[in-house]
Amino acid sequence: MAAFAGDLKTIPARFGAAIPVDKGRELVVVNTHGTQVMDCWAFSRADVSEFMSMEHTRSKLSKVVPAVGDALVTTRRRPILTVTEDTSPGVHDTLLCACSPEIYEEHGCAPGHRSCEQNLHEALAEIGLSCPCTPPPFNLFMNVAVGPANEVVRDAPKSKPGDYIRLRAEMDAVVVLSACPQDVTVINGPGRTPREVQYAVV
Amino acid sequence: MAAFAGDLKTIPARFGAAIPVDKGRELVVVNTHGTQVMDCWAFSRADVSEFMSMEHTRSKLSKVVPAVGDALVTTRRRPILTVTEDTSPGVHDTLLCACSPEIYEEHGCAPGHRSCEQNLHEALAEIGLSCPCTPPPFNLFMNVAVGPANEVVRDAPKSKPGDYIRLRAEMDAVVVLSACPQDVTVINGPGRTPREVQYAVV
Numbered sequence A, B: 001m002a003a004f005a006g007d008l009k010t011i012p013a014r015f016g017a018a019i020p021v022d023k024g025r026e027l028v029v030v031n032t033h034g035t036q037v038m039d040c041w042a043f044s045r046a047d048v049s050e051f052m053s054m055e056h057t058r059s060k061l062s063k064v065v066p067a068v069g070d071a072l073v074t075t076r077r078r079p080i081l082t083v084t085e086d087t088s089p090g091v092h093d094t095l096l097c098a099c100s101p102e103i104y105e106e107h108g109c110a111p112g113h114r115s116c117e118q119n120l121h122e123a124l125a126e127i128g129l130s131c132p133c134t135p136p137p138f139n140l141f142m143n144v145a146v147g148p149a150n151e152v153v154r155d156a157p158k159s160k161p162g163d164y165i166r167l168r169a170e171m172d173a174v175v176v177l178s179a180c181p182q183d184v185t186v187i188n189g190p191g192r193t194p195r196e197v198q199y200a201v202v
Helices: A054-061 A101-106 A116-126 B054-061 B101-106 B116-126
Strands: A009-011 A016-021 A026-031 A038-044 A071-073 A079-086 A138-140 A143-146 A152-155 A163-169 A173-179 A197-201 B009-011 B016-021 B026-031 B038-044 B071-073 B079-086 B138-140 B143-146 B152-155 B163-169 B173-179 B197-201
Touching: A009 A016, A016 A026, A016 A116, A016 A197, A026 A038, A038 A079, A038 A116, A054 A071, A054 B152, A079 A173, A116 A173, A152 B054, A163 A173, A173 A197, B009 B016, B016 B026, B016 B116, B016 B197, B026 B038, B038 B079, B038 B116, B054 B071, B079 B173, B116 B173, B163 B173, B173 B197
Parallel strands: none
Antiparallel strands: A009 A197, A016 A173, A026 A163, A026 A197, A038 A138, A038 A173, A071 A079, A079 A163, A143 A152, B009 B197, B016 B173, B026 B163, B026 B197, B038 B138, B038 B173, B071 B079, B079 B163, B143 B152
């Protein structure tokens, strides 16, 4: 059993959580069922207007998807989370937006369908923070590839039950995780069924 | 001579401009010297907290780079700019951040080096607007490719002098263009020399 097993907390399917992670501590994010995408954001606790940036991270790393050893950087170009371990095949996404009420409206869902965007802002509000925008997220376990004609190809996660990614905080941070409520496409697996996930701060 | 030649205005090298474009009008952006990248943003005039989103555009189009006929969408998923004509080879970028003071610090430049981020916020302020963040830009004529190992590959623009892209406003918008001040890498051509650009609203 993994060393962090005793510290695990659960995020219910379709919901999110804001998790303070002090500099030097690690956040372990567990894909309990293997099929669940988690949108991930990180904010500097000293100044939440500085947050993890996918566009700066791609620029800094000159790669589309961070891997073990890579630091994701903020809008001010400072490392905020470093990938220190990943038991999954390393298929994550930095290209796509968080799902939002407008996307579920496009899908023809009834009003009120939960979304990662809603989860982000609710989770921040629960700890007294806010962000005037929805930053592009780091989509953990989301299987998005760039095809030869520059097309964006979505598929089910390649992770298996219990796979986890470990992220070290490089500054005092708040990490927001959202167990993605997407149940129309196969992004959360062929069963199209959002699942709960787990995390630990170690 | 192009029909818009009499309407052209110039943006000096290293500077930006905020350009109101009413719904249905078109903004023609001319790469006067062929080597100059222009970062491009668009905001809804009715509510500047709604702005053109690269992550929603990639999601909506399922492609990395918009082409003729494609509409770029906002954070609220509404079309804001449609590419109606492009005389260049169509090589533009949606992956990389605007250059910023921190990037020039990384390059070892002296403090005060101009940046696209600075150009965005200065241009908005000149017309009495502001944005609390720096949205990921649509980098016109920027030659960025995704390699087979998901690497981000930067090269000089493929456009030639006088190439232009035509963007139709799908709502009353403010478009900000920044003639990118990058003079360290080859992103603005092998001469590493930022140049002036031109535009017209037709």
